[in-house]
Ligand SMILES: Nc1ncnc2c1ncn2[C@@H]1O[C@H](COP(=O)(O)OP(=O)(O)O)[C@@H](O)[C@H]1O
């Protein structure tokens with residue numbers, strides 16, 4: 001009993017300790033530069049110094065965490081990672097570049113992973129009591145606690161011992177696999193809570209706020225783990241052009257066609273018909289040249305696949321599955337100096353403006369509820385390693401998760417619509433890899449306040465108020481409405 005109390009105390013202490021630090025966001029360029037350092041004979045000492053400063057720096061403590069500065073953001077600021085620790089490029093032995101790089105990554109991750117885990121675990125603790133009691137949420141929490149502890153084991157391990165580096169890599173793979181089902185399990189927790197009690201608007205708001213941050217944190221942690229294990233692990237099955245999970249020359253059209261074909265397969269299975277695809281490219285930087293971007297192809301695929309499924313479903317439902325022909329889905333890819341924009345336009349009848357915000361609510365769906373027996377992993381994250389058998393629609397996670405993937409590297413996903421005609425879904429990505437910085441949730445007083453604050457009364461009159469309508473519609477509400 002005493003031992004378990006002590007373990008609990010130590011655990012809480014470590015959680016408090018690591019959650020004091022802000023996560024350190026990396027840009028796609030930094031991910032890539034580090035990997036390039038591994039596979040090429042880089043001799044530019046300025047470059048080496050830059051990478052060492054970045055990767056050897058201690059985690060950054062945010063002033064908000066100590067003094068409670070109210071104006072600080074609850075998302076990481078890319079500037080904060082411009083930290084300075086004096087380190088010499090000479091400390092990197094040139095004769096053993098691979099093991100030096102692996103060691104560098106190890107030193108970075110054994111601090112950065114506990115910081116990212118602790119930041120989000122502190123937010124889990126702030127969730128409404130009745131959600132925290134749900135068995136699925138407990139299960140997710142136990143996975144996080146275990147993984148946190150397993151990484152802390154390496155806190156003071158000898159960095160020059162190759163055996164340690166090897167077991168660390170294996171441990172990361174285990175942690176990665178342990179967290180495979182986090183998205184559906186957390187979603188299940190929310191469903192369990194909604195079934196057990198009526199949610200007020202504030203609780204709905206807190207859960208939406210939390211899920212965005214929780215899933216974003218997970219995307220980032222898996223990115224770090226994937227990058228390390230694909231560079232230093234023993235599985236060499238990766239794509240030859242990819243550097244870790246990044247494609248330095250990712251053809252947007254190739255990913256578009258891949259996502260389209262797979263969505264079309266599902267659509268054909270479901271409706272026996274599917275719309276065609278038309279792609280137009282406009283390269284504003286180099287007119288006429290094919291558009292490629294430095295990006296994580298599995299993330300781009302995830303977003304496009306979800307958008308295609310939505311567009312196809314809308315078009316077929318609008319025209320009817322017995323239509324002679326369907327209007328094609330038109331995709332425009334445009335590259336400018338700052339943004340790479342992918343606009344997907346369908347003629348599926350559009351969405352009323354009043355519903356646009358609701359589309360990004362987790363579990364909002366107008367599709368029939370998928371049966372639990374269906375052999376599918378609809379909410380699997382697209383880390384490039386999950387073989388999933390997804391459904392066309394129904395879980396209401398397609399848009400909110402896709403938007404997170406877009407925002408993760410400072411992009412965005414928006415939906416605009418002309419009701420009665422069709423919908424445009426637009427993905428924005430950063431055209432320059434050094435501007436594509438991770439967007440990470442930061443646990444601090446600003447973020448904590450979101451879980452406590454009650455939603456203020458409106459200072460503009462609202463139609464919803466007058467009509468006594470609820471602001472959020474969930475799949476459960478819809479079921480209730482259609483049953484009545
Ligand atoms: N292109 C579109 N046209 C019309 N409605 C759409 C479109 N995209 C999304 N929607 C609406 O948004 C809802 C939520 O989409 P999503 O998050 O992908 O979940 P799901 O596809 O599982 O329903 C859909 O059920 C649909 O009502």
Ligand SMILES: [Mg+2]
Nearest residue numbers: 309310393398
């Ligand atoms: Mg969808």
